[in-house]
Amino acid sequence: MKTAMKALIAVAGTVVALSGMAGSAFAADAAQLALGKEKYEYWCATCHADGPRENGRLLPGTASLAAKYGSSRPAALEARTDLLSPYVELVIRKGMEGMPFFRKTEISDAEMQAIGAYLSRNTKQ
Numbered sequence: 001m002k003t004a005m006k007a008l009i010a011v012a013g014t015v016v017a018l019s020g021m022a023g024s025a026f027a028a029d030a031a032q033l034a035l036g037k038e039k040y041e042y043w044c045a046t047c048h049a050d051g052p053r054e055n056g057r058l059l060p061g062t063a064s065l066a067a068k069y070g071s072s073r074p075a076a077l078e079a080r081t082d083l084l085s086p087y088v089e090l091v092i093r094k095g096m097e098g099m100p101f102f103r104k105t106e107i108s109d110a111e112m113q114a115i116g117a118y119l120s121r122n123t124k125q
């Protein structure tokens, strides 16, 4: 009886420890996504926000991607379901036709990874 009780306590302890880990991993993800959204809005939405502006024109990034993909993919990056984080990170550091690259002094590696996580949040991997 004593041994069974000890085993039960050990199992319960493990469950508590595991659920604690899962809880903190989830919190880290949520924090990373929140950071990614904040940095995306600051650095990227100026060119990539969805829809026409007051003057009826699309922003440069949204307009270029609309021209590139037509109706096959959403023109707004936030609505995409096919972006992978390493690709987003590459484009951030290298730039792309008409898009500037960003230095580590502007967007740190952690912030870049957070933007990548945010823009790939709807991609099934």
Ligand code: HEC
Binding pocket: 040, 043, 044, 045, 046, 047, 048, 060, 061, 062, 064, 065, 068, 077, 087, 088, 091, 092, 096, 097, 098, 099, 100, 102, 107, 115
């Ligand atoms: C000055 C405007 C501008 C800013 C600011 C900008 N972009 Fe872009 N971005 C563009 C343009 C224009 C393109 C389209 C290039 C092309 O025609 O191939 C583009 C393309 C991209 C692509 C490629 C999408 C694809 O389907 O291949 C990604 C990813 C991207 N941008 C991410 C970002 C992120 C993340 C940020 C912020 C850190 C950002 N961009 C900031 C203008 C901008």
